[in-house]
Amino acid sequence: MNILEVKNLSKNYNGFKAVKEINFSLEKGEIFGFLGPNGAGKTTTINMLTGLARPSSGAIQIAGEDGIKNIKKVQRIIGIVPDESNLYEEMNGFDNLVFCASLYGMGKKQREERASRLLEQFGLANTGKKLFKAYSKGMKRKLTIAAGIIHEPQILFLDEPTTGIDVENARQIRRLIQTLNHQGTAIFLTTHYIEEAERLCHRIGFIVEGEIVKIGKTIDLLQEAQKEYIMEFTLENEVEPLKEPIQKTFPGIHVYTIDYFHLRIGSPEKIDLMPFMKFFAEEKCLVREARIIRPSLEEVFVKVTGIEIDRLKKEKEGEKK
Amino acid sequence: MKKYIAFWSILGKDMKTYYLKPPNISWGIIFPFAWTLMFFLRSEGAVEIREILPGVMSLAVLFGTTSMLSVTITFERRSRSFERLLLAPISLNLLMLAKTSGAIIFGILNALLPVIIASLVIDLSGINWMSAILSIIFIAVTSTFLGLFISVSASEVFEAQTFSNFVRFPMMFLGGLFLPLERLPLFLRFLSYLLPLTYGVDILKTAINGNGIIPSGISFLVLVGFSLFLFLMSINNIQKRWIY
Ligand SMILES: Nc1ncnc2c1ncn2[C@@H]1O[C@H](COP(=O)(O)OP(=O)(O)OP(=O)(O)O)[C@@H](O)[C@H]1O
Numbered sequence: 001m002n003i004l005e006v007k008n009l010s011k012n013y014n015g016f017k018a019v020k021e022i023n024f025s026l027e028k029g030e031i032f033g034f035l036g037p038n039g040a041g042k043t044t045t046i047n048m049l050t051g052l053a054r055p056s057s058g059a060i061q062i063a064g065e066d067g068i069k070n071i072k073k074v075q076r077i078i079g080i081v082p083d084e085s086n087l088y089e090e091m092n093g094f095d096n097l098v099f100c101a102s103l104y105g106m107g108k109k110q111r112e113e114r115a116s117r118l119l120e121q122f123g124l125a126n127t128g129k130k131l132f133k134a135y136s137k138g139m140k141r142k143l144t145i146a147a148g149i150i151h152e153p154q155i156l157f158l159d160e161p162t163t164g165i166d167v168e169n170a171r172q173i174r175r176l177i178q179t180l181n182h183q184g185t186a187i188f189l190t191t192h193y194i195e196e197a198e199r200l201c202h203r204i205g206f207i208v209e210g211e212i213v214k215i216g217k218t219i220d221l222l223q224e225a226q227k228e229y230i231m232e233f234t235l236e237n238e239v240e241p242l243k244e245p246i247q248k249t250f251p252g253i254h255v256y257t258i259d260y261f262h263l264r265i266g267s268p269e270k271i272d273l274m275p276f277m278k279f280f281a282e283e284k285c286l287v288r289e290a291r292i293i294r295p296s297l298e299e300v301f302v303k304v305t306g307i308e309i310d311r312l313k314k315e316k317e318g319e320k321k
Numbered sequence: 322m323k324k325y326i327a328f329w330s331i332l333g334k335d336m337k338t339y340y341l342k343p344p345n346i347s348w349g350i351i352f353p354f355a356w357t358l359m360f361f362l363r364s365e366g367a368v369e370i371r372e373i374l375p376g377v378m379s380l381a382v383l384f385g386t387t388s389m390l391s392v393t394i395t396f397e398r399r400s401r402s403f404e405r406l407l408l409a410p411i412s413l414n415l416l417m418l419a420k421t422s423g424a425i426i427f428g429i430l431n432a433l434l435p436v437i438i439a440s441l442v443i444d445l446s447g448i449n450w451m452s453a454i455l456s457i458i459f460i461a462v463t464s465t466f467l468g469l470f471i472s473v474s475a476s477e478v479f480e481a482q483t484f485s486n487f488v489r490f491p492m493m494f495l496g497g498l499f500l501p502l503e504r505l506p507l508f509l510r511f512l513s514y515l516l517p518l519t520y521g522v523d524i525l526k527t528a529i530n531g532n533g534i535i536p537s538g539i540s541f542l543v544l545v546g547f548s549l550f551l552f553l554m555s556i557n558n559i560q561k562r563w564i565y
């Protein structure tokens with residue numbers, strides 16, 4: 001059953017179309033992710049769904065209510081974690097949580113119990129008395145998430161939950177999101193980390209320049225990717241100028257650059273290494289390494305959006321692992 | 322849902338994080354204090370202190386409320402914590418009433434300071450306290466909503482402050498605080514009647530010295546009108562500009 005349904009939702013800012021007629025839904029118990037580069041319209045969408053921005057056109061249904069007309073009613077059952085940790089700097093962690101709980105009409109005893117429990121669960125029990133402004137970035141992020149679920153919402157909106165957070169904290173945050181989801185909270189999150197979307201989300205929508213260019217179950221998207229064979233070359237030269245000549249020499253394959261030195265080649269058939277080595281030799285390029293890549297969501301994303309991986313701030317965690 | 326819990330929490334939080342903080346207390350207390358002393362010291366005698374008391378009280382309220390609002394609202398807007406309030410399941414009206422109640426109380430307390438100081442030096446008998454207190458409350462409400470209107474029209478703290486000086490200083494001179502309205506040239510007098518403070522000061526003058534020139538009942542009505550107008554305009558502005 002869908003707990004959230006979005007139909008032809010658009011947002012114009014003085015003629016600029018930030019979000020263009022998007023359609024998607026969120027099922028009960030699901031984690032759905034919006035994956036897209038900067039400025040794609042992720043935050044704008046969340047703002048429209050939570051009542052911080054007024055849609056220019058389209059419809060939103062949340063738990064059977066009209067999410068535009070009855071937004072104040074809807075706000076009782078949704079939790080929001082904004083892209084910036086925006087709790088009160090001059091208040092301590094515990095008081096921040098208690099205050100947020102009070103906004104949902106929770107009684108004194110209930111909100112204090114809930115605040116303590118969340119501090120415990122988020123590993124912040126020892127810093128509950130510290131002022132928010134004295135928190136580290138990771139701690140701030142965790143407390144902001146705790147504040148978002150203080151009233152046990154049915155849907156949680158997370159705008160880039162791990163951006164700018166170190167590896168360990170990001171991992172903890174992901175685990176918390178999964179735990180919440182297991183407990184029954186439907187989750188809508190945005191990210192520009194492909195691996196995060198792949199690991200966390202049951203379904204993913206790729207959003208680029210205000211449009212959802214692809215949407216599907218993560219498994220299906222991966223399966224689609226795995227129909228392709230991929231080879232990655234590490235060169236000693238800049239790879240960008242080689243893209244076109246390669247494409248010309250080997251029609252039927254798909255070439256894309258990862259960064260300055262890395263180039264990938266995708267093909268529906270097994271890739272024979274020799275013709276490529278010959279090609280690079282003729283181009284006077286030194287090949288440092290060539291390896292077979294197990295296709296991941298990254299390949300689907302690049303293929304569908306045409307966006308270079310470089311443009312998405314790529315998460316380093318996956319590589320270290 | 323128990324909406325009063327949200328209301329009291331917002332008010333309590335503002336009290337704790339802004340109004341009771343030393344820099345703001347000093348602004349709220351030392352400033353009117355210094356002001357009162359300054360006016361009183363250069364008064365010739367008891368009669369004159371009593372004459373200027375309504376003006377000094379109104380000024381204390383006006384400056385106290387408008388400057389606090391630009392802090393509690395514009396500042397929270399900039400740090401984006403204000404978004405939390407907009408995302409809470411309470412109506413915008415209730416939310417803004419909660420955000421302004423602190424300033425109203427602060428303004429009322431500010432007005433007491435000149436009274437206390439005056440009571441030390443002159444005899445304050447014969448004052449219609451009921452009417453005086455009511456008018457202070459009304460002045461506090463109106464000037465708070467004026468401050469609210471300014472805060473929601475500005476996007477930066479300094480902008481709000483500049484804008485509010487633009488409104489406060491004309492009121493200081495044209496509101497009948499120190500220059501009696503009757504002595505103003507006709508076209509300035511006309512301007513005076515467009516300013517809410519004029520009516521508040523006049524009620525106070527009637528209550529303290531019996532020398533107001535507008536019937537107090539009418540002044541109260543006008544203040545209610547100003548308050549409603551400013552509050553509704555502010556809500557309208559918030560809806561248009563902050564829920565973008
Ligand atoms: N209030 C606004 N007024 C005008 N344009 C806006 C406003 N808010 C967002 N935009 C524009 O809408 C587009 C989408 O912005 P949005 O913040 O939704 O992107 P995003 O996907 O969240 O990006 P990021 O990854 O940087 O957070 C951008 O081009 C942005 O400049």
Ligand SMILES: [Mg+2]
Pocket residue numbers: 042043044083159
């Ligand atoms: Mg964003």
